[in-house]
Amino acid sequence: MTVIARRNLKLFFRDRGGVVMSFLSVFIILGLYVLFLGDTMRSGLPDVPAADFLLDSWVMAGILAVTTVTSTLGAFGTMVEDRTRKTIKDFTAAPVKRRSIVGGYILSAFVIGVVLSLVTFLLAEIYIVAQGGEWLPVGAVLKIIGLILLSVLASSSIVFFITSLLRSQSAFTTTSTIIGTLIGFLTGIYIPIGSLPEAVQLIIKIFPVSHAGSLIRTVMVERPMELSFAGAPAESAQAFKLDMGVVYQFGDTTTTMGSSILVLVGTAALFYLLSIALMARKNK
Amino acid sequence: MSKIIEVSGLQKSFGELRAVQGVDFYVEEGSLFAFLGPNGAGKSTTIDMLTTQLKPDAGEATISGYKLGREDDGIRSSIGIVFQDSLLDPLLTVKENLFVRGSFYNLSRSELKAAVARAAATADVGDFLNRPYGKLSGGQRRRADIARALIHTPKVLFLDEPTTGLDPQTRKNVWTTIRQLQKEQGMTIFLTTHYMEEAAQADYIIIMDHGKVLAGGTPYELKERYATDLLKLMPHNAEELQAYLQSKALDYMIVSGVYHIPLKQTAHALPIVEGCGANIAGIEIVSGTMDDVFLNLTGTEVRS
The missing domain is CATH 3.40.50.300 (P-loop containing nucleotide triphosphate hydrolases)
Known part of the structure; x- marks a missing residue:
């Protein structure tokens, strides 16, 4: 299993173009934010102190959540390619267990997802500080790293399920494009959830990756919110959290970090079980 | 083995x-x-x-x-x-x-x-x-x-x-x-x-x-069974050769003036050659190839 995982890692990181492509959605979101989305959002927060710090932290948190999906998607590209190029035949013709092969793909995708997300996190922090914000305190950094691990686990399970259905390279490319385009909307990054109609809000709220976004935002905007909402009433801070998807509301209940963590754990369990069931059926 | x-x-x-x-x-x-x-x-x-x-x-x-x-x-x-x-x-x-x-x-x-x-x-x-x-x-x-x-x-x-x-x-x-x-x-x-x-x-x-x-x-067995050797004769006098072959009841095909005579065995060529004697201008014996085997078995050339 580790041999196949190591091979996949080598293949992924040697294909420089592919690595850059995995960051493409991130660059697009960042570009849109720097060019005009940021200005629109800022105009909604007049007279708020440290508004840049707050919004930068918020958007970076969202980008981080998206990275957990796009990076694992790129990583599972190796699996689809092995299937379409029939390289997989050379594996199955050797006395190697099917589950070691599959385990190798998942392990490598997880490692790639974590590595790319950590790199994104580092770059995000540099950007925030360069724009006049503050570094995240050590405790929060550790929390983010933990959340990255969990988010990558959940995202990779969804991506693995989707890619295990794909049978051709063009199907994979199309799927990548669709996911890359939709993901920014589905996690409420391009447009904050508060500005969207009820139905769309519901889609965002039940999309598991949004909960990764909510968790990471909660940690990353904690400090800037202290600054921005220092003298403001508690209600306005809560309203901001709801509008920006730091927490979600279902009826009268508001999500907490605990509930969002549960969503991610449940997602990982559900999709990995589904994929295994699917594979077991196909092997018959 | x-x-x-x-x-x-x-x-x-x-x-x-x-x-x-x-x-x-x-x-x-x-x-x-x-x-x-x-x-x-x-x-x-x-x-x-x-x-x-x-x-x-x-x-x-x-x-x-x-x-x-x-x-x-x-x-x-x-x-x-x-x-x-x-x-x-x-x-x-x-x-x-x-x-x-x-x-x-x-x-x-x-x-x-x-x-x-x-x-x-x-x-x-x-x-x-x-x-x-x-x-x-x-x-x-x-x-x-x-x-x-x-x-x-x-x-x-x-x-x-x-x-x-x-x-x-x-x-x-x-x-x-x-x-x-x-x-x-x-x-x-x-x-x-x-x-x-x-x-x-x-x-x-x-x-x-x-x-x-x-x-x-x-390969040898297959050629023996499914391919035939071919005797190719170029005569000085075509009519004389034709008469001889007909008298011996041998099959032949004429391909651009050369007489192709299929043989069950290579050695069968000898009496024919002797029988024609001085009428022979050119002679060639071609043994069966895998192509012939394939052709005979499938009825088609190799599709590739």
């Missing part, structure tokens, strides 16, 4: 298409065995089943003492496969590829190192061991593919169309390597091809078409 592969009643259908319809044959240990047939004959499907890639619908097979379907890992450990397409990773070097694929065979680190070195030497890939597989020429790739198949010193080496798409020089090199493996290491070679001249070099040939075995035998 003992039988290293035994196949009986092997069948496989893909929906309506009956790709392999009950195939029986055996392969003797240490022999060079060729599977000859046009594309779509069912060769690759048969190989895919024997190499545990595809589950047969019916039938049995034993490879190197292991039952297909029950002891697949045993089969997988004792066979090496050179696939029709290149299946090594283009971005990795030949050496990296060999180490990755070699690690599938439960070897210790030092055993693996030795195995890779041995396979690399046998297939002669030393010159480009550290170059990425994707940057190699077609012939170099094929040699790397062979090295990969040899890592675990298999008892049987399967080669699916090993020389398709290679230039004549490289084809010759590949054949030399295959021959060496058979002669020096006693490896059983099982190859598929649609090149007649390649099949003719095998110890035993099976001709397959439309999912069925049409005939099997050594």
Whole structure:
């Protein structure tokens, strides 16, 4: 299993173009934010102190959540390619267990997802500080790293399920494009959830990756919110959290970090079980 | 000699298409065995089943003492496969590829190192061991593919169309390597091809078409049975020759002034030649080829 995982890692990181492509959605979101989305959002927060710090932290948190999906998607590209190029035949013709092969793909995708997300996190922090914000305190950094691990686990399970259905390279490319385009909307990054109609809000709220976004935002905007909402009433801070998807509301209940963590754990369990069931059926 | 592969009643259908319809044959240990047939004959499907890639619908097979379907890992450990397409990773070097694929065979680190070195030497890939597989020429790739198949010193080496798409020089090199493996290491070679001249070099040939075995035998036996020798005569006086042939009740065909007379045996040419005596301006005896065998069996030229 580790041999196949190591091979996949080598293949992924040697294909420089592919690595850059995995960051493409991130660059697009960042570009849109720097060019005009940021200005629109800022105009909604007049007279708020440290508004840049707050919004930068918020958007970076969202980008981080998206990275957990796009990076694992790129990583599972190796699996689809092995299937379409029939390289997989050379594996199955050797006395190697099917589950070691599959385990190798998942392990490598997880490692790639974590590595790319950590790199994104580092770059995000540099950007925030360069724009006049503050570094995240050590405790929060550790929390983010933990959340990255969990988010990558959940995202990779969804991506693995989707890619295990794909049978051709063009199907994979199309799927990548669709996911890359939709993901920014589905996690409420391009447009904050508060500005969207009820139905769309519901889609965002039940999309598991949004909960990764909510968790990471909660940690990353904690400090800037202290600054921005220092003298403001508690209600306005809560309203901001709801509008920006730091927490979600279902009826009268508001999500907490605990509930969002549960969503991610449940997602990982559900999709990995589904994929295994699917594979077991196909092997018959 | 003992039988290293035994196949009986092997069948496989893909929906309506009956790709392999009950195939029986055996392969003797240490022999060079060729599977000859046009594309779509069912060769690759048969190989895919024997190499545990595809589950047969019916039938049995034993490879190197292991039952297909029950002891697949045993089969997988004792066979090496050179696939029709290149299946090594283009971005990795030949050496990296060999180490990755070699690690599938439960070897210790030092055993693996030795195995890779041995396979690399046998297939002669030393010159480009550290170059990425994707940057190699077609012939170099094929040699790397062979090295990969040899890592675990298999008892049987399967080669699916090993020389398709290679230039004549490289084809010759590949054949030399295959021959060496058979002669020096006693490896059983099982190859598929649609090149007649390649099949003719095998110890035993099976001709397959439309999912069925049409005939099997050594190249000599097949030619004896399914091909005829041809006597080509160029006469000084055509009418005299024609009269002579008719008097002896011999079949003939005239191709641009040359008389083609089919022979059951080469020696049958002698009385005819003597009978014509001084009327002969030119003479040639052509022995039957695998092409003729194939033509007679399938009724068609090789579809490639």
